[in-house]
Amino acid sequence: MEDKTVCIEFTINREKKALQIPSRMSALTVIRDILGLTGTKEGCGVGECGACTIEVDGQAINSCLMFGAQLDGCNVLTVEGLEKEGQLHRIQKAFLDNHAVQCGFCTPGILMSTHALFEENANPDDEEITKAIAGNICRCTGYQQIFASIKDACSTKTGNG
Numbered sequence: 001m002e003d004k005t006v007c008i009e010f011t012i013n014r015e016k017k018a019l020q021i022p023s024r025m026s027a028l029t030v031i032r033d034i035l036g037l038t039g040t041k042e043g044c045g046v047g048e049c050g051a052c053t054i055e056v057d058g059q060a061i062n063s064c065l066m067f068g069a070q071l072d073g074c075n076v077l078t079v080e081g082l083e084k085e086g087q088l089h090r091i092q093k094a095f096l097d098n099h100a101v102q103c104g105f106c107t108p109g110i111l112m113s114t115h116a117l118f119e120e121n122a123n124p125d126d127e128e129i130t131k132a133i134a135g136n137i138c139r140c141t142g143y144q145q146i147f148a149s150i151k152d153a154c155s156t157k158t159g160n161g
């Protein structure tokens with residue numbers, strides 16, 4: 001069956017975009033293959049790993065499970081949008097300071113889940129942090145440094161954000 005195209009307009013990383021896309025294309029494919037924002041990763045492609053996490057209207061979303069058409073009218077943030085004017089976001093800085101990145105494949109998704117958490121709750125407790133990143137799988141770090149980074153980012157004022 002032939003896939004129809006749809007026109008969408010949305011804001012991503014503070015820039016407005018207007019695109020014509022196949023109606024069944026995933027948001028992940030729009031972001032990576034059409035917009036070239038390859039910081040967002042594809043792991044499982046079925047909503048299990050969290051590597052593709054983006055923020056849509058302030059909520060952490062698995063972009064592999066969302067149609068690109070659903071981005072219409074939304075305000076989207078990807079990992080590329082965390083940095084502002086050459087300055088890392090405080091969450092990114094905390095990940096560097098705490099050596100929370102090994103292969104780095106999970107990192108963009110975890111950064112976005114953390115950013116969405118902070119949008120709702122600037123001072124989450126341990127349980128709230130655990131819940132916020134429960135959908136993000138890391139095969140390398142054992143999560144200790146990731147957790148320490150998020151705790152650190154709650155209190156630090158360095159970096160943007």
Ligand code: FES
Nearest residue numbers: 043044045050064
């Ligand atoms: S690639 Fe989307 S959850 Fe794994």
Ligand code: FES
Nearest residue numbers: 103106138139140
């Ligand atoms: S750092 Fe390798 S998967 Fe998390």
